[in-house]
Amino acid sequence: MYKAKRRLGLVFFPAFDWAISPTHPEREERLLYTQDQVFEEGILDIEGIREYRPRLASTGDVERVHICVPDVQSRTTESHLIAAGGAIVAAEAVLKGEVDKAFAIIRPPGHHSFRIVHGARGFCNINMEAIMLEYIRRHYGPKRIAIVDTDCHHGDGSQDIYWHDKDTLYISLHQDGRTLFPGTGFLNEFGGPNAFGYTLNLPLPPDTGEEGFLYALEHFILPVLAEFKPDLVINSAGQDNHYTDPITNMRFSAQGYARLNDRLQPDIVVLEGGYSIEGALPYVNAGIILALAGLDYSRVREPDYTPEKVAQSPRVSEYIARLCDESYQAWQQRDTLREEYIRGKKEISRRRRIFYDTEGLMETQQETTRVCHDCGGVTWIDSRTDQGRHILAIFIPRDACPRCQEEGHALFESSQTIDYPDGVFLQDRLEDKLFKK
Amino acid sequence: MYVGLDMGGTHTDVVLIADGRVQRYCKTPTDPEDYLHTVTRALDEVLEDVATGDVQRLNLSTTVCTNAIVTGRTSPVGLLLEPGPGLNPAGLTCGAKNFILSGAIDHRGRPTSSLVATEIEAADKELRKAAIRHLAIVGKFSTRNPEHELQIKEALSPTYDFITLGHRLSGRLNYPRRVFTAYLNSAVASIYDAFATAINAYADGRQLPVVPDILKADGGTLSLAASRSLPVETILSGPSASIMGALALAPSSRDTIILDIGGTTTDIAFLADGVPLFEPLGITLAGYPTLVRALYSYSLGLGGDSCLRVRDGRLSIGPERLGPALALGGPAPTPTDALITMGRLDLGDKGAARRGLDQLGDQLGLNTGEVANAIIKQMAGEIARQTRALLERINSRPVYTVREVLEDKKLRPEQVIVIGAPAPLLAAELEAAFGLPVVAPSLAGVANAIGAALSQPTTEITLQADTEQGFLTIPEEGIREKVQRGFNLEAARQRALAALQDRLRRLAPAAAGSELEVVEEQSFNMVSGFYTTGKNIRVKVQVKPRVSPLEGGEHNV
Numbered sequence: 001m002y003k004a005k006r007r008l009g010l011v012f013f014p015a016f017d018w019a020i021s022p023t024h025p026e027r028e029e030r031l032l033y034t035q036d037q038v039f040e041e042g043i044l045d046i047e048g049i050r051e052y053r054p055r056l057a058s059t060g061d062v063e064r065v066h067i068c069v070p071d072v073q074s075r076t077t078e079s080h081l082i083a084a085g086g087a088i089v090a091a092e093a094v095l096k097g098e099v100d101k102a103f104a105i106i107r108p109p110g111h112h113s114f115r116i117v118h119g120a121r122g123f124c125n126i127n128m129e130a131i132m133l134e135y136i137r138r139h140y141g142p143k144r145i146a147i148v149d150t151d152c153h154h155g156d157g158s159q160d161i162y163w164h165d166k167d168t169l170y171i172s173l174h175q176d177g178r179t180l181f182p183g184t185g186f187l188n189e190f191g192g193p194n195a196f197g198y199t200l201n202l203p204l205p206p207d208t209g210e211e212g213f214l215y216a217l218e219h220f221i222l223p224v225l226a227e228f229k230p231d232l233v234i235n236s237a238g239q240d241n242h243y244t245d246p247i248t249n250m251r252f253s254a255q256g257y258a259r260l261n262d263r264l265q266p267d268i269v270v271l272e273g274g275y276s277i278e279g280a281l282p283y284v285n286a287g288i289i290l291a292l293a294g295l296d297y298s299r300v301r302e303p304d305y306t307p308e309k310v311a312q313s314p315r316v317s318e319y320i321a322r323l324c325d326e327s328y329q330a331w332q333q334r335d336t337l338r339e340e341y342i343r344g345k346k347e348i349s350r351r352r353r354i355f356y357d358t359e360g361l362m363e364t365q366q367e368t369t370r371v372c373h374d375c376g377g378v379t380w381i382d383s384r385t386d387q388g389r390h391i392l393a394i395f396i397p398r399d400a401c402p403r404c405q406e407e408g409h410a411l412f413e414s415s416q417t418i419d420y421p422d423g424v425f426l427q428d429r430l431e432d433k434l435f436k437k
Numbered sequence: 438m439y440v441g442l443d444m445g446g447t448h449t450d451v452v453l454i455a456d457g458r459v460q461r462y463c464k465t466p467t468d469p470e471d472y473l474h475t476v477t478r479a480l481d482e483v484l485e486d487v488a489t490g491d492v493q494r495l496n497l498s499t500t501v502c503t504n505a506i507v508t509g510r511t512s513p514v515g516l517l518l519e520p521g522p523g524l525n526p527a528g529l530t531c532g533a534k535n536f537i538l539s540g541a542i543d544h545r546g547r548p549t550s551s552l553v554a555t556e557i558e559a560a561d562k563e564l565r566k567a568a569i570r571h572l573a574i575v576g577k578f579s580t581r582n583p584e585h586e587l588q589i590k591e592a593l594s595p596t597y598d599f600i601t602l603g604h605r606l607s608g609r610l611n612y613p614r615r616v617f618t619a620y621l622n623s624a625v626a627s628i629y630d631a632f633a634t635a636i637n638a639y640a641d642g643r644q645l646p647v648v649p650d651i652l653k654a655d656g657g658t659l660s661l662a663a664s665r666s667l668p669v670e671t672i673l674s675g676p677s678a679s680i681m682g683a684l685a686l687a688p689s690s691r692d693t694i695i696l697d698i699g700g701t702t703t704d705i706a707f708l709a710d711g712v713p714l715f716e717p718l719g720i721t722l723a724g725y726p727t728l729v730r731a732l733y734s735y736s737l738g739l740g741g742d743s744c745l746r747v748r749d750g751r752l753s754i755g756p757e758r759l760g761p762a763l764a765l766g767g768p769a770p771t772p773t774d775a776l777i778t779m780g781r782l783d784l785g786d787k788g789a790a791r792r793g794l795d796q797l798g799d800q801l802g803l804n805t806g807e808v809a810n811a812i813i814k815q816m817a818g819e820i821a822r823q824t825r826a827l828l829e830r831i832n833s834r835p836v837y838t839v840r841e842v843l844e845d846k847k848l849r850p851e852q853v854i855v856i857g858a859p860a861p862l863l864a865a866e867l868e869a870a871f872g873l874p875v876v877a878p879s880l881a882g883v884a885n886a887i888g889a890a891l892s893q894p895t896t897e898i899t900l901q902a903d904t905e906q907g908f909l910t911i912p913e914e915g916i917r918e919k920v921q922r923g924f925n926l927e928a929a930r931q932r933a934l935a936a937l938q939d940r941l942r943r944l945a946p947a948a949a950g951s952e953l954e955v956v957e958e959q960s961f962n963m964v965s966g967f968y969t970t971g972k973n974i975r976v977k978v979q980v981k982p983r984v985s986p987l988e989g990g991e992h993n994v
Contacts (some may be wrong), residue, residue: 013842014837015837015839016837016838016959017840023962023964023967023968024967028961028962029961029962029964029973032961033544033545035837036544037523040523040544040577040578040610040612041612042611042613043526044727045611045613045614051835053835053836054836056842076765077839078839078842079839082842130930275956282544283522286523290524299522299524299525299526300523300524301522303522303550304549305550308703363854423744427550
């Protein structure tokens with residue numbers, strides 16, 4: 001009989017009755033074989049492993065993170081709310097001390113969802129991890145949290161949500177954006193003016209092997225985490241770095257994912273993407289579960305695994321070593337770099353275009369943040385889509401100083417709905433309220 | 438005329454039912470050293486002066502296998518495992534000799550690595566050298582494709598007494614449970630075979646017109662002949678016999694709590710819309726989780742003979758049973774003594790019961806009447822509290838579809854049916870503790886034997902079709918056959934029901950007309966690239982579990 005060394009909570013929500021469309025990668029069948037493997041391994045019988053039933057996240061849980069246009073209901077399905085609710089259930093099991101770790105094996109994923117949601121991007125409508133984290137902070141007090149995103153695609157949504165938040169360190173390992181959706185996630189994406197250095201991107205070259213991922217973990221992620229000293233570590237566990245994934249070009253394995261989690265020892269793991277539903281997901285998920293529970297994962301292996309399939313060239317190794325070195329130095333110099341970046345400015349703006357690939361929609365954002373030494377700073381975004389929607393979204397951060405909060409409300413009061421026909425929104429995280437006019 | 442026999446750890450109950458009424462019942466002590474004699478003595482007693490030619494059904498629940506497993510009186514088993522990739526199989530090696538073989542089958546039933554003939558040869562040699570006669574061969578995902586298990590068996594010497602193949606036990610996925618179930622099945626085969634042979638001889642000798650059927654833990658029966666190859670199916674059938682008895686005595690179509698209050702334990706079970714709740718995967722025995730299908734039943738260490746103590750100024754009940762009640766010469770006061778003192782039960786030495794209660798009362802600062810009341814109230818309270826905790830756990834079982842999350846169906850019992858000897862005497866306190874109406878049917882003391890008599894054959898099978906590979910598998914029946922590309926959920930349903938009908942005809946010819954039902958069905962499109970390449974269909978069908986009701990509401994005790 002087996003006994004887990006660490007108590008592990010599992011939320012398994014395969015949404016067997018939901019798909020984006022019948023042949024879309026994000027479809028009913030996606031977690032079928034993972035469920036087969038988990039059931040056949042008898043994992044749910046193991047002493048110390050406990051399965052939890054997911055529940056629906058509330059509108060308030062979503063609005064704490066997102067401004068959905070026009071509202072939450074029209075931008076989500078029940079499946080999204082259950083996936084978010086499932087992540088919350090997993091996190092609560094840890095926070096209540098019922099288990100030591102939790103893994104939310106849920107779908108659909110969420111890490112491409114930004115603060116403002118006009119529709120679906122990269123198979124994501126709302127951001128499961130962010131909804132989970134802000135729920136934790138609301139109900140269990142302030143926390144320093146590190147998100148390590150190991151999905152092959154840059155988690156541009158999670159980055160956007162935590163861009164101005166020094167208490168949330170977002171680290172993403174992904175295939176270089178010059179070769180893969182969403183095309184972002186470079187070294188110079190380093191966080192907003194009040195949280196400069198708290199967004200860290202490691203764009204790995206195509207054909208990065210097992211060695212490269214584990215090198216980045218040892219030489220970049222773990223040292224940074226040791227200095228950041230988070231209360232909680234989250235792994236956004238996309239499984240599409242796998243050598244069999246049909247839409248990416250990396251060479252990671254089930255053993256590699258298990259070893260990564262064994263070393264990282266995240267408190268909560270949330271499933272993101274990964275569409276090799278037969279060749280990778282059953283083995284990767286089993287490997288992560290065993291690694292988290294402290295069980296022997298050495299025999300978890302894909303049927304077609306060979307060392308050559310996960311090998312990488314010396315050129316790739318050298319490139320990754322340089323990348324880690326450069327990124328780590330930038331992290332260490334983040335305060336100096338911030339001073340150079342701000343240079344006495346009162347406000348910092350950026351303008352960008354955000355493509356919603358799932359919907360074929362283009363959004364243009366003009367974002368401005370008040371430079372503030374006391375908090376994340378009030379931020380406002382003028383957002384237009386090529387389908388004619390136009391809104392103003394104002395964000396008052398969780399740790400807002402009185403001045404930033406006042407300025408946010410003043411801006412909301414003075415903004416005219418005639419200028420923003422689809423609404424003026426104010427998300428006040430201090431009051432945990434969304435205002436709209 | 439139906440005869441039902443339920444063999445418990447202390448007592449064996451037997452009833453004779455004719456014209457829908459209990460005509461006769463008796464209770465005899467179980468002799469753990471001689472089960473056969475226990476059975477024949479009880480049957481002889483209930484059949485005395487009865488024209489045996491009228492017996493249409495004879496159902497037995499037996500603890501032969503349960504007891505052999507619990508006491509370790511089993512045959513040594515050689516275990517041949519094909520675990521493939523995944524969990525380290527070191528935790529599964531429960532046999533006297535264990536062999537971890539190469540080879541693997543994946544979740545879709547595709548062989549992903551081959552067997553190695555020399556490994557099997559070496560195992561065969563070692564098993565013969567050790568004079569092991571009983572084997573179990575179990576592969577991971579063998580329910581999706583049994584060919585490796587069959588090939589291993591083929592490659593072995595043909596001289597073994599008994600071989601269990603994992604895929605024949607259940608269509609459910611759970612490799613460790615499949616290993617343990619196969620191991621137990623082979624371990625008890627020999628001891629059970631001797632029992633079955635003797636029962637057959639007894640039936641012949643008494644010139645009974647029917648062969649006995651054997652009770653299972655799922656509230657149904659299986660023929661004596663079929664039970665010889667699946668003896669593990671006979672374990673722990675007692676609680677289910679009681680649940681079926683409660684159903685016969687107090688039929689219900691509502692969410693219901695069933696309590697079987699015995700001497701040592703109270704067994705707690707549930708009905709959802711009148712249908713008994715099942716264990717999700719199977720029953721656990723002597724630390725072995727199995728795939729043996731069973732009605733859900735939780736055993737709480739609290740019964741009429743539970744030992745009463747005062748600990749830290751508080752009354753505690755059980756979980757130990759030190760012996761019978763003081764009134765019956767036992768060593769310590771029990772709830773039965775409280776019932777005797779309260780005048781609810783006329784039994785044994787009332788003075789002894791009272792003296793025991795007074796001693797407890799002195800420590801608690803209560804008089805005799807108060808302490809007796811407190812005992813029964815506390816007992817009911819503890820049963821109610823445990824039942825609520827179980828309900829909470831059952832209602833938070835995970836679900837895997839959006840529809841189920843939204844439905845959020847919960848078990849909300851509206852009544853309590855209570856059976857077992859002391860049941861009617863506790864009804865008032867239970868009613869107060871549960872806040873629900875309590876039904877204590879007459880004949881509650883032999884509900885287990887009534888359930889045994891009225892249970893009918895049950896069986897289930899699992900079909901898995903993969904139209905991309907062009908195969909379907911029904912592991913319990915050893916079926917693997919080709920399917921056409923157009924094969925769909927409806928065709929799968931029909932094929933599964935036909936296979937179940939065949940199985941039922943073989944296992945229980947008398948029950949061929951039983952109602953069959955689909956319990957689970959799923960159909961997934963399999964997509965490769967952006968094209969649908971086939972369907973992955975899963976269907977589970979079963980004989981609808983049921984019990985013949987008793988006629989009329991009143992039965993004389």
